[in-house]
Amino acid sequence: MDSDMDYERPNVETIKCVVVGDNAVGKTRLICARACNATLTQYQLLATHVPTVWAIDQYRVCQEVLERSRDVVDDVSVSLRLWDTFGDHHKDRRFAYGRSDVVVLCFSIANPNSLHHVKTMWYPEIKHFCPRAPVILVGCQLDLRYADLEAVNRARRPLARPIKPNEILPPEKGREVAKELGIPYYETSVVAQFGVKDVFDNAIRAALISRRHLQFWKSHLRNVQRPLLQAPFLPPKPPPPGGGGGGGDPPSNNEERPAHLLEDPLCADVILVLQEKIKIYAHKIYLSTSSSKFYDLFLMDLSEEDQQSAAAGHGHVAAAAERMLHQEERHHGRDFLLRAASFDICESAEEAGPGQRQPCLRASTSDGILRGNRYEGGERGLRRGRNLSSWSRAFTSIQEEMAEDPLTYKSKLMVVVKMDSSIQPGPFRAVLKYLYTGELDENERDLMHIAHIAELLEVFDLRMMVANILNNEAFMNQEITKAFHVRRTNRVKECLAKGTFSGMDPARPLGVHRVWGQSSCFCSVPPLGFWSRFAVWGFLGLFFPPDKVSVKPFPCSPAGPAALFIYRRAAKGDFLLSQPGFSHEGDEFSHFQAWMFIKSYLKQRELCSTSS
Ligand SMILES: Nc1nc2c(ncn2[C@@H]2O[C@H](COP(=O)(O)OP(=O)(O)OP(=O)(O)O)[C@@H](O)[C@H]2O)c(=O)[nH]1
Numbered sequence: 001m002d003s004d005m006d007y008e009r010p011n012v013e014t015i016k017c018v019v020v021g022d023n024a025v026g027k028t029r030l031i032c033a034r035a036c037n038a039t040l041t042q043y044q045l046l047a048t049h050v051p052t053v054w055a056i057d058q059y060r061v062c063q064e065v066l067e068r069s070r071d072v073v074d075d076v077s078v079s080l081r082l083w084d085t086f087g088d089h090h091k092d093r094r095f096a097y098g099r100s101d102v103v104v105l106c107f108s109i110a111n112p113n114s115l116h117h118v119k120t121m122w123y124p125e126i127k128h129f130c131p132r133a134p135v136i137l138v139g140c141q142l143d144l145r146y147a148d149l150e151a152v153n154r155a156r157r158p159l160a161r162p163i164k165p166n167e168i169l170p171p172e173k174g175r176e177v178a179k180e181l182g183i184p185y186y187e188t189s190v191v192a193q194f195g196v197k198d199v200f201d202n203a204i205r206a207a208l209i210s211r212r213h214l215q216f217w218k219s220h221l222r223n224v225q226r227p228l229l230q231a232p233f234l235p236p237k238p239p240p241p242g243g244g245g246g247g248g249d250p251p252s253n254n255e256e257r258p259a260h261l262l263e264d265p266l267c268a269d270v271i272l273v274l275q276e277k278i279k280i281y282a283h284k285i286y287l288s289t290s291s292s293k294f295y296d297l298f299l300m301d302l303s304e305e306d307q308q309s310a311a312a313g314h315g316h317v318a319a320a321a322e323r324m325l326h327q328e329e330r331h332h333g334r335d336f337l338l339r340a341a342s343f344d345i346c347e348s349a350e351e352a353g354p355g356q357r358q359p360c361l362r363a364s365t366s367d368g369i370l371r372g373n374r375y376e377g378g379e380r381g382l383r384r385g386r387n388l389s390s391w392s393r394a395f396t397s398i399q400e401e402m403a404e405d406p407l408t409y410k411s412k413l414m415v416v417v418k419m420d421s422s423i424q425p426g427p428f429r430a431v432l433k434y435l436y437t438g439e440l441d442e443n444e445r446d447l448m449h450i451a452h453i454a455e456l457l458e459v460f461d462l463r464m465m466v467a468n469i470l471n472n473e474a475f476m477n478q479e480i481t482k483a484f485h486v487r488r489t490n491r492v493k494e495c496l497a498k499g500t501f502s503g504m505d506p507a508r509p510l511g512v513h514r515v516w517g518q519s520s521c522f523c524s525v526p527p528l529g530f531w532s533r534f535a536v537w538g539f540l541g542l543f544f545p546p547d548k549v550s551v552k553p554f555p556c557s558p559a560g561p562a563a564l565f566i567y568r569r570a571a572k573g574d575f576l577l578s579q580p581g582f583s584h585e586g587d588e589f590s591h592f593q594a595w596m597f598i599k600s601y602l603k604q605r606e607l608c609s610t611s612s
Pocket residue numbers: 021022023024025026027028029030040044045046047048049050051052053085086087088140141142143144188189190191192
C-alpha cells in the first residue's frame with residue numbers, strides 16, 4: 001500500500017494536524033467526519049461517552065482514509081494527517097505534538113469549562129511543546145445551541161451529565177477567547193454536518209502559510225491565503241406553531257408525504273414479494289436512504305452471480321440454485337394460475353378499503369418475475385438476478401424484471417426482491433412505513449414481529465423504538481425520528497450529488513440538473529448541433545426572458561426521438577430530473593415527480609444545501 005508515498009511526492013505538502021481539547025468535546029467525531037466521512041449515529045449520540053482515540057495508522061491500513069486525506073487548497077496539493085489525542089489533562093501528549101504543522105484546539109459550546117481550559121491549560125501546553133505551530137480554535141457540537149435540550153437530556157443515558165440551557169455558549173464567547181489568543185475561530189457540528197471542511201481547510205492554510213515562511217523557495221505555495229472567515233450557520237427553523245409533535249418533519253402538503261408514496265406507489269421501481277404472493281411496490285431511493293441493507297442490496301452487482309457460482313462450485317450456491325429451480329417449478333406449476341389470481345384478493349382483502357383497492361394493490365404482469373429470469377434461459381435470460389439467501393436472512397433473491405407499473409400500467413424495468421418467508425405482511429408494512437417516514441405507531445399490534453424484521457434488515461433504530469414502546473418510554477422515539485431525518489437527509493444529498501439511484505433503466509441514463517431562477521426555463525435536448533440548439537433557444541425566448549433560458553445537450557446519446565423538456569414552475573435550487581425521449585405523461589414524468597418529493601423533503605428539512 002502506498003501509505004507514506006505522499007511524504008515523498010515532491011509537490012504534495014503533507015500536513016500533520018494535531019487535535020486537542022478536553023474530554024468529550026467531540027475531537028474524535030470531528031476527525032472521523034473529515035477522515036472517514038463519518039456521521040454520528042443515534043447510538044453514538046445517545047450512548048454514554050467512552051474516551052477514544054482515532055488511530056493514526058488508519059492512513060497506512062485503510063486506502064479510503066488515505067485517499068480522503070488528499071486535497072487541493074489554494075492550488076496546493078496536500079495530504080492531511082490528523083492526530084487524535086486524549087482529552088485527559090494529565091496524559092503525556094508530547095509524542096503527538098512532535099513535528100506538528102498545525103494544532104486544532106477544540107472545546108464544546110455546551111461546556112463552558114472546556115472553553116475555560118483552552119486558556120488555562122491547552123494553549124500554554126501547545127505553546128510549550130510546539131511554539132511555532134499555528135493554532136485554530138474550534139467550538140464543537142454547535143447543533144446543541146439550537147437543540148431542544150430537554151429532549152436531548154431525556155434521550156441520553158441516565159448517568160450522562162445533563163446539558164443546562166444556561167451553559168450553552170454564544171459564538172461571541174469563543175470568538176473573544178480566539179481574539180485574545182490571536183488565533184482564528186470556527187464552529188462545527190458533526191450532527192448538522194457544518195463547519196468540518198471550514199476547520200480543516202483553514203488549518204491547512206495556516207500550516208501552509210507557516211511553511212511558506214520557513215521554506216520560501218517553495219513557489220507553489222504563493223497563492224495560499226490566510227485562514228478565512230467562516231460563513232454563519234443557518235439554524236433550522238423551529239417547528240411551526242401549533243404543529244403538535246416535536247418532530248416537525250412531515251411536509252405540509254399531504255400529497256408530498258412519503259407515506260403517501262407507499263399507499264399510492266407513484267413511480268415505484270421496486271417490487272417486494274412476501275410469501276411468494278404478496279407484492280408491495282416501493283422506491284429504491286426511500287428504502288436505501290433509510291436502510292444500509294437496502295442501500296447495499298440495490299448497489300449490488302447483479303451480474304456477479306455467474307462468477308460467484310462458478311467459483312463456489314458446490315455448497316450453498318448450488319443449493320441456492322436448486323432452491324431457485326424449485327421456485328421456478330412452482331411458478332410454472334399448477335399453482336401458478338391460482339397465485340396469479342390471488343394477488344388481488346390477498347392484498348385488497350388485507351388492507352385496502354373498498355375505494356382504494358385499485359392502483360397499488362393490483363397484480364401486475366410481473367407475476368412472471370421469476371419466470372423470465374436467466375435461470376430459465378431464452379431471450380429474457382438477459383435480465384440479471386441474484387440469489388441472496390447466503391447474503392442476508394431478510395432476502396431470498398433479487399432480480400430485474402419487466403413489470404407493469406401499478407399506476408400507469410406501462411411495462412417497465414423494475415427490481416423484484418423476494419423477502420424471507422418468515423416476514424409477515426402486516427408487520428412488514430409497519431417497517432416500511434418507518435423506512436419512509438421514520439415513525440412507528442405506538443399502537444402497532446405485532447411489535448415483536450416488527451422487531452424481528454428490523455433485526456433481519458439491521459434497522460437498529462427501529463428495534464430501539466420497539467424497545468422504548470415496550471418499556472413505556474415511547475416519548476423517546478421522537479428523538480429517534482429526528483435523527484432518522486437528519487441521517488436520511490444527508491444520504492439523499494449524497495445520492496443526489498453522486499447520482500446514485502437517479503436512473504431506473506441503465507440503458508437510458510437520467511440527468512439531474514439545477515434551476516437557478518423563479519419561472520426560469522430549463523431545457524435539455526439530445527445532442528443537437530449548434531444551430532438547432534440556437535433555434536430551440538430562440539423559440540423558448542418567445543415565452544421566457546432570454547437570460548433565463550438554458551438549452552443543454554444531454555451527455556448521453558438518446559435512445560428515443562428528439563425531445564425537449566420545459567419545466568415552468570421550478571423554483572430556485574430545484575433539482576430536476578430529465579431523460580431523453582420522455583413526454584410529460586407517463587411514468588418518467590412520475591419519476592420526475594418522485595424526485596420533486598425528495599427535493600421538497602430536503603427543503604422542508606431546511607438542510608438543502610446550495611451546492612448541487
Ligand atoms: N450533538 C453533538 N454531539 C456530538 C458532536 N460531536 C461529538 N458529539 C458527541 O460528543 C461525545 C464525545 O465525542 P468524542 O468525539 O468521542 O469526544 P472526544 O473529544 O474525542 O473525547 P475523548 O476521547 O474523551 O477525548 C460523543 O457522545 C459524541 O456523540 C456534535 O457535533 N454534536
